[in-house]
Amino acid sequence: MNYPNFFGSEFLKEVGEISRFTARFFKEVTKPRQEWEEFINQCYWIGYKTLTLVSITAFIMGLVLTIQSRPTLVEFGAASLLPAMVSVSLVREITPVITSLICAGKIGSGIGAELGSMRVTEQIDAMEVSGTNPFKYLVVTRVLASTVMVPVLSSLAIAISLYGGYLGANIRGEVSWSLFWFQAYDSLSYGDFIPAMIKTIFFGFAIGIVGCYKGYTSQKGTEGVGRSATTAVIVASLMVFVIDLIAVQITDLLGLT
Template sequence: MKYFIGLNNEFLTEVGEIYQFTRRFFREFFKPKQEFDEFLHQCFWVGYKTLPLVGLTAFIMGLVLTIQSRPTLVEFGAQSMLPAMVSVSLVREISPVITALICAGKIGSGMGAELGSMRVTEQIDAMEVSGTNPFKYLIVTRVVATTVMLPLLSNLSNAIAIYGGYLGVNIRGHVSWHLYWTQVFDALSYGDLIPSLIKTFFFGFAIGIIGCYKGYNSKKGTEGVGRSATSAVVVASLLVFVIDLIAVQITDLLGFT
């Protein structure tokens, strides 16, 4: 019983610390001066360096989803609905969530490990002594870059996955390029795209905040760095699913589904 009470207290304490960390982020974000060069560097690292992994995963995801869905639709004589079904499934749910999980694993762990290493080697303390605002330079730039770049990665993932679906459709059948994309765009609407796009901003923000929080508050030397990287991935991935659940409920209430 005491063990579970201790876990509960530890959980609530960490939730409070993350809340305070997020509040500090917004305070620092609106203070001058902005670290624009570091922000661009983080955008390059978060976006460009992650694109190959996201693109390859999206392509395989679209291809496999199409191949696996085709036999079921053939049984009902509805194989002509395959492009529409695959595109709506990818854009609404699969592509944004998978992209966010990939970013949580790559970006979240990278931030946790990098900032954790800087903390345990006292580089962050040295920045404070030299008059630099480490929170502004290290945290704000990374969180904003992740928030901005993840929607872009998600949109590129949508396009690549749908193209993979085109190849999947033509493995067992034949659908022309023009007919395939006509069916895709006829099936999609702004009610599919906009909620999907909006929630990716929250995915990116959550991944950035958790990765930076875990690294910035890393303790216990090199062992703490590993724990920070691992826990950043776990917590960020869990938050992605929680945010997605909330987003689905809101879009359902607003009549987008």
């Protein structure tokens, strides 16, 4: 493998192609007619079908974070700060990012494999011949659905992870329901929740765009379908971290951290 070429021209070419694909999305999304029925269908598959996995993961995150953090706080005589520390950590960073990574794995790979299969079996070409706009029907609806549903899933995951934190706090200690939630809410502000939700919108958009791009441009038969699904997960996960890094820098400059 020619590494300089792989990390040079091929990388820049990929960035350019994804940018052009994204520009086409914004062009198509403003054109009538909107495929609302397919959009609702994709919201169901992307949101509802991912809810169980996200819920279980969020609950475990809150439970484990609380259990692991408690001994250190007890050592320094700060056990009373446990609800506040757990809630801020989960709301600001841990839950939105982990939820988005789960969505990148499940949604990104699913979209990449689905559209890749349609591409190699010439179903997309058949839609173009029949007069249907495949980009509008397949890409726009999936990107919009992922953009909408990832923040929704993240909001639910935050609530579930905080409940897991409450149970974790009562495994070794004893914290009343009202005291835990009072301290958790008292430590949070809109500056914690709103930036976290805004960046999940960009997470969802990136996951949808990457998955659709990899699947829509898939080549080389069934081998290409597998490669599309795999690279969609890798690139989408990387985009989540890059967007999170940018979001953290912006919130820090705005004094929201």
